[in-house]
Amino acid sequence: MKQFEANFDGLVGPTHNYAGLSFGNVASYSNAAQASNPKAAAKQGLQKAKALADLGMIQGMLAPQERPDLYTLRRIGFSGTDAEVLQKASQQAPALLNACCSASSMWTANAATVSPSADTRDGKVHFTPANLVDKLHRSIEPITTGNILKATFNNERYFKHHQHLPEHASFGDEGAANHTRLCADYGQAGVELFVYGQSATNPNAPKPAKYPARQTLEASQAIARLHQLEDESCVFIQQNPDVIDQGVFHNDVISVGNQNVLFYHEQAFIDTETKFAEIRNKMNTEVHFIKVATEQVSIDDAVRSYLFNTQIITLPNGEMAIVAPTNCQENPAVFAYLNELVTLGTPIKQVHYFDVKQSMQNGGGPACLRLRVAMNEQEIAAVNQHTLMNDALFNRLNLWVDKHYRDTLTVADLADPQLIIESRTALDELTQILKLGSVYQFQK
Numbered sequence: 001m002k003q004f005e006a007n008f009d010g011l012v013g014p015t016h017n018y019a020g021l022s023f024g025n026v027a028s029y030s031n032a033a034q035a036s037n038p039k040a041a042a043k044q045g046l047q048k049a050k051a052l053a054d055l056g057m058i059q060g061m062l063a064p065q066e067r068p069d070l071y072t073l074r075r076i077g078f079s080g081t082d083a084e085v086l087q088k089a090s091q092q093a094p095a096l097l098n099a100c101c102s103a104s105s106m107w108t109a110n111a112a113t114v115s116p117s118a119d120t121r122d123g124k125v126h127f128t129p130a131n132l133v134d135k136l137h138r139s140i141e142p143i144t145t146g147n148i149l150k151a152t153f154n155n156e157r158y159f160k161h162h163q164h165l166p167e168h169a170s171f172g173d174e175g176a177a178n179h180t181r182l183c184a185d186y187g188q189a190g191v192e193l194f195v196y197g198q199s200a201t202n203p204n205a206p207k208p209a210k211y212p213a214r215q216t217l218e219a220s221q222a223i224a225r226l227h228q229l230e231d232e233s234c235v236f237i238q239q240n241p242d243v244i245d246q247g248v249f250h251n252d253v254i255s256v257g258n259q260n261v262l263f264y265h266e267q268a269f270i271d272t273e274t275k276f277a278e279i280r281n282k283m284n285t286e287v288h289f290i291k292v293a294t295e296q297v298s299i300d301d302a303v304r305s306y307l308f309n310t311q312i313i314t315l316p317n318g319e320m321a322i323v324a325p326t327n328c329q330e331n332p333a334v335f336a337y338l339n340e341l342v343t344l345g346t347p348i349k350q351v352h353y354f355d356v357k358q359s360m361q362n363g364g365g366p367a368c369l370r371l372r373v374a375m376n377e378q379e380i381a382a383v384n385q386h387t388l389m390n391d392a393l394f395n396r397l398n399l400w401v402d403k404h405y406r407d408t409l410t411v412a413d414l415a416d417p418q419l420i421i422e423s424r425t426a427l428d429e430l431t432q433i434l435k436l437g438s439v440y441q442f443q444k
């Protein structure tokens with residue numbers, strides 16, 4: 001049976017804005033309070049998704065979440081009509097209002113961790129939504145994320161959906177951004193590489209000094225248990241705390257894998273050689289470890305350009321391509337590196353650049369915008385087909401964005417009661433386009 005790796009991109013929501021909510025994420029902090037363009041953001045994302053579909057990749061879309069999140073605002077004591085709740089929150093606790101308005105569910109690399117059926121004991125594709133407890137604005141995502149995943153992968157014969165991990169710092173889980181899978185072919189059992197930032201139960205283990213380590217070892221181990229992975233198919237590796245302190249808030253800002261390739265910065269991990277030996281041992285095929293040295297690309301350049309937040313995809317002809325943000329073209333060291341990389345005789349032969357700057361300004365590159373789901377033909381046939389990208393869906397979603405999205409949004413606009421009406425109207429229509437049923441609280 002044929003095997004594929006599908007990418008499910010997060011559709012950017014109508015409240016996309018820059019509120020400086022993510023301590024430790026350099027772009028989020030440095031662009032705080034700038035005006036955003038939600039319409040352009042959504043269209044940039046759709047362009048990338050469509051281009052991958054046009055390259056012959058299986059590409060899906062995941063719906064955004066309802067924001068402002070009035071349920072959370074009411075839960076923390078703001079009362080009255082929707083307009084009153086927004087107004088009180090903006091006067092009394094603007095930071096909390098901002099947290100309840102983020103379109104951060106667009107970064108679906110943080111939506112969940114996914115293990116393909118070739119790796120799991122019961123032969124199902126397993127999904128666990130990430131609890132995202134490190135950031136308030138993201139910790140309100142997992143329940144709706146679970147609803148959207150269930151409506152997208154809606155067949156219990158093939159897909160197993162777990163509840164998100166307990167909402168405590170010991171189980172800090174950031175989803176697929178801290179997980180990558182190596183394999184000979186998508187349909188063969190592979191090695192799932194879990195990258196964590198700190199161990200919650202070992203106070204003496206290394207951890208960053210300045211910025212938070214969002215992913216814990218305990219969370220990664222829990223996911224491996226839930227997903228019924230064998231010890232022989234898991235490797236747990238710690239991210240280098242020094243790079244977290246330089247703005248590498250997720251592993252996918254410093255390394256990315258695909259099939260038998262692991263593309264990484266030499267400073268990405270702790271104990272690299274021992275862990276790579278373990279990977280070699282557990283893999284049934286040779287792995288290309290493509291190392292980028294600091295003298296080629298500094299951590300600062302990697303964080304600014306998002307060289308490692310690229311997608312490595314296997315094209316239908318078997319060649320690998322890198323999907324990079326245009327920021328990589330604009331950084332001389334990184335552009336030179338990528339031009340050289342395709343000549344080095346590794347499986348990576350092409351680079352495709354995309355302008356995803358609206359997302360980049362919040363610290364989300366091409367890889368943040370997608371959730372990878374490796375599937376066989378039967379599993380793909382069991383996916384909600386209305387979520388899969390093609391000419392018709394691309395045109396329909398662009399028209400939908402044109403109709404409902406603003407082309408400028410500032411933090412001051414977040415209390416505008418009209419925004420919640422626009423957002424609900426848009427999402428209600430979207431659930432009909434994608435045939436998701438009622439995934440939002442306002443629809444229940």
Ligand SMILES: NCCC[C@H](NC(=O)CCC(=O)O)C(=O)O
Pocket residue numbers: 017018019020021022025028029102104107109110135138177250362363364365368
């Ligand atoms: N995988 C990329 C995630 C980026 C995301 N940024 C944000 O939430 C910024 C939102 C803001 O500051 O408005 C984060 O840090 O989790």
